[in-house]
Amino acid sequence: DQQVKQNSPSLSVQEGRISILNCDYTNSMFDYFLWYKKYPAEGPTFLISISSIKDKNEDGRFTVFLNKSAKHLSLHIVPSQPGDSAVYFCAALVEGGGNKLTFGTGTQLKVEL
Amino acid sequence: NAGVTQTPKFQVLKTGQSMTLQCAQDMNHEYMSWYRQDPGMGLRLIHYSVGAGITDQGEVPNGYNVSRSTTEDFPLRLLSAAPSQTSVYFCASSQDGNQPQHFGDGTRLSIL
Numbered sequence: 001d002q003q004v005k006q007n008s009p010s011l012s013v014q015e016g017r018i019s020i021l022n023c024d025y026t027n028s029m030f031d032y033f034l035w036y037k038k039y040p041a042e043g044p045t046f047l048i049s050i051s052s053i054k055d056k057n058e059d060g061r062f063t064v065f066l067n068k069s070a071k072h073l074s075l076h077i078v079p080s081q082p083g084d085s086a087v088y089f090c091a092a093l094v095e096g097g098g099n100k101l102t103f104g105t106g107t108q109l110k111v112e113l
Numbered sequence: 114n115a116g117v118t119q120t121p122k123f124q125v126l127k128t129g130q131s132m133t134l135q136c137a138q139d140m141n142h143e144y145m146s147w148y149r150q151d152p153g154m155g156l157r158l159i160h161y162s163v164g165a166g167i168t169d170q171g172e173v174p175n176g177y178n179v180s181r182s183t184t185e186d187f188p189l190r191l192l193s194a195a196p197s198q199t200s201v202y203f204c205a206s207s208q209d210g211n212q213p214q215h216f217g218d219g220t221r222l223s224i225l
Binding site for chain 2: 034036041042049091098099101102103105
């Protein structure tokens with residue numbers, strides 16, 4: 001039972017364009033959401049997060065949108081750069097629940113020149 | 114500025130062997146966790162700790178033991194390795210339950 005789903009295994013965009021990565025969740029108890037970025041042979045690194053009391057959080061080129069009624073969140077990267085090529089994981093947790101992350105399966109983003 | 118350090122980076126075991134995966138953090142973080150990553154399944158939580166002397170099970174704890182005798186270290190023990198435990202293992206830490214976790218670079222484990 002996959003509680004956090006990333007239905008696109010891969011995404012390819014051109015440099016300078018917008019990258020949109022999507023994530024859906026089924027557990028209505030989740031109230032905090034994070035995006036992690038992962039390069040090969042490295043551990044995931046934290047990118048950006050959003051609390052369920054917000055619908056948008058922005059940090060430089062990265063913006064996360066949350067639609068609670070649809071149980072959907074998305075990560076926008078504008079403009080996309082070749083260094084953004086990596087696997088992006090969506091993760092969710094219940095605040096106060098021991099910081100236990102439930103991860104999606106990841107989306108491989110390739111930014112082409 | 115080491116962050117989260119995992120050793121070894123690679124290991125091959127035979128079925129039935131035991132092994133301890135080491136994890137150490139130098140950030141004085143209270144929370145530490147172990148995850149495994151398998152193809153097509155993302156990362157899944159094995160065990161976690163909210164402080165020294167306190168551990169609890171995650172989503173896939175069977176076949177693994179942990180202990181947390183110090184704030185810095187959180188070793189993961191495989192008592193009798195099985196091929197199904199072939200995976201990449203990640204250790205993570207955070208200051209508390211409201212902070213994003215910092216991950217180590219992983220241990221790639223193969224069980225033959």
